[in-house]
Amino acid sequence: MATEIRVPSLGESVSEAQIGEIYKKVGDTVAKDESLLELETDKAAQELPSPVSGTIAEIAVETGDEVEIDTLLMTIEEGDGASQTDKGDDAVAQAAGSAAADADSKPGEAHSEDQSGGKADEGKGGKLVAVETPSAGESVSEADVGEIFVKVGDTVKADDPLLELETDKAAQEVPAPVSGVVREIAVSEGDTVEPGDLLLKIEEGAQGSAKSGDEKTADYGGGKDIQGESGTTASRDERHAGDMDGEGRDPAPAAAKLMRENDLTKSEIAGSGKGGQILKGDVLTAIERGKDENGSSAGKSSSKESKPAPKRAPSTPDDAEREERVKMSRLRQTIAKRLKGAQDTAAMLTTFNEVDMSAVMDLRKKYKELFEKKHGVKLGFMGFFTKAVCHALQEVPAVNAEIDGTDIVYKHFAHIGVAVGTDRGLVVPVVRDADQMTIAEIEKEIGRLGLAARDGDLTMADMQGGTFTISNGGVYGSLMSTPILNSPQSGILGMHKIQERPMVVGGQIVVRPMMYLALSYDHRIVDGKEAVTFLVRVKESLEDPERLVLDL
Structure with a gap:
């Protein structure tokens, strides 16, 4: 079934x-x-x-x-x-690399496809196997061609690495599906390819000359062998573990070319690219400086005096050579699309106020130890703000509503989203039914959601159904901002840094811990009067927290 x-x-x-x-x-x-x-x-x-x-x-x-x-x-x-046919096809796909190299295979037997994207065609000197970009089922949707380990005429064995594909998630080596000789390379380093694009062709079963096998690219960019004491060419894994540090990404193609021209190795240059990758600008800097940051010579030792001195590069590389271009992650692309969509759809407006945080800070100072001892969680500011928002939403329900076509949907519950910044981007887990919870229960739930967000353990259930959002830019030092709506919600409250400022109280100038509050709202649903009233109610609850306890 x-x-x-x-x-x-x-x-x-x-x-x-x-x-x-x-x-x-x-x-x-x-x-x-x-x-x-x-x-x-x-x-x-x-x-x-x-x-x-x-x-x-x-x-x-x-x-x-x-x-x-x-x-x-x-x-x-x-x-x-x-079915048996399906199983047979799968077996062929998974075993194509080793089966192609099997000496007992029939001379005319075709390999229709394999796990690395190889397809067989008839060539003049033998069977040509096309190596294509792996399918999306193997986590490659679009990739950039990184280092190419072979050149036309090289002899390869089944499962030998041919080239490297770099995606937004990882670098992946493409292995040879068969043993033979490379007859065509259809891509260059830096090209962008999609699933099914031709990478290269191998003539199955052919043998190249000894020279072809000895001249395989090395030194992280091709052109020279790295030889051990026995004089034999080192394997690719050995090259990575030799006089290089064995970590990070290979130098960029342009950097590798410049390194060969100036007789430099990776250990002599500090890479500034992603994952420690050496960029062209890093090589130019090393050549100009003459020494790396450890004080070692940027060129080869004096025992190679017969070689001409390296050419001096321009003192200041072009700006383009000092730039790094990194593709946006899919999550970041989706965030960008959603936020821009909110701006394009909603009639967004922001109103501001400020709140004296003295009462809340005094209350926290007085009861924080007792609170943590009883409830097992620290007493923070978010519990007070969430509770204050819930009270204000009851008085101004339009801020808790959303537009659906030509209807306005009023929510008679408060699911409060709490914006959290993570390494992957902004996420908004939701405290469900916050209006029915105590401050202690809110603090516990926010703590659970925050930990799950940092660990990447949030589920869809943790993220769905929010009716209003709170964003705390103050934890990063923001003094004031205009937060963007979390569509389709009609309101978002921005908290900011608590800063001591001189205030006039009872005719006297006193220093008070003040915080600016910002309410961004959808003016299609929320009128200016309602927005200002909502923010004033939040301010009143925070400046007189007993109102939260007495439900006033």
Whole structure:
């Protein structure tokens, strides 16, 4: 029996997602609850588990696809799963690399496809196997060609690395599907390729000359061998572990070329690129300085005096040579699209006020130890702000509403989103039914959600259904800002840095810990009077926290 896997419900405020990494391919066997793929929204990334055990019969999407609720993702054949034909195809796909090198294989036997994207064509001197960019099922949706380890005429063995593909997630080596001789290389370092694009062609079973085998590229950019004491060419793994530090990424192609021209090695240059990668500007800087930051010579030792002195590079490289271009992650792209969409859709306006935090700070100081001892959580500011917001929402329900077509949907509950900055980007976990919770319960839930956000353990249930959002830019030192709405919500409160300022109280100038508050709101739903009233109610609750206890 076939089971269809479709996009699940993602919550009230999430209508679409993007396909992240796909962990399986057609023919793979899966167990119940095993992860199939990753769905990414602007709020979180969620792994989708298999509801049954069986075999993948169909994959209907690719990495990067935008999908809506109930879109078909894949089909699983329950039980033992696929037919014998499917199993046979899968076996060929997984064993193509080793089978192609098998000396007992029949001379005319074709290899239709393999796990590294190889396809066989008939060539003049033998069978040409096309090596293509791996499919999205192997987590490559778009990639840049990194280092190319072979050149035309080189002899390769099955599973030898041919070149490196770099995606936004990782660098992946593409292995040779068969043994033979490289007859064509269709790409260059730095090219952007998509699944199915031709990378190179190998003539299966052919043998190259000894010279071809000895001249395989080395030294992290090609052109020279690295030889050990025996005089034999070192393997690629040995090159990575030789006089190099064995860590980080290989130098950029332009940097590698400049290094060869000036007889420099990776250990003599400090890389400033991503993952410690050496860029062209780093090489130019090393040449100009003459020594690296450790004081060692930037050129080779004096025993090579017969070589001409390195050419001096311009003292100041072009700006373009000192730039680094990095692709946006899919999550960052989705965040950008959502935030821009909020600006394009809502009639967004921001109103400001300020609050004297003296009363809240005195209350925290007086009861923080007793509070933590009783409730097992520290008494922070977010508990007070969340509770104050809930009180204000009861008085001004328009701030807790949203537009759906030509209707206004009023929410008679308060699910408060708390914006949290993480390494992957901004996420907004939700404290559900915050209006029914005590300050202690709110603090506990915010602590749980914050820890899950930092650890990457937030689920869709943690992210969905928010009706209003609080963003605390003060933790980063922000004095004032105009926060962007978390669509389709109609309001977001911006908290800021607490700073001592002179204030006039009872005709006297006194120093008070003050915080600016900013309420961004959708003017299509919320009138100016309602927005100002909401912010004043928040201010009053914080300056007189007993109102929160007495529900005033």
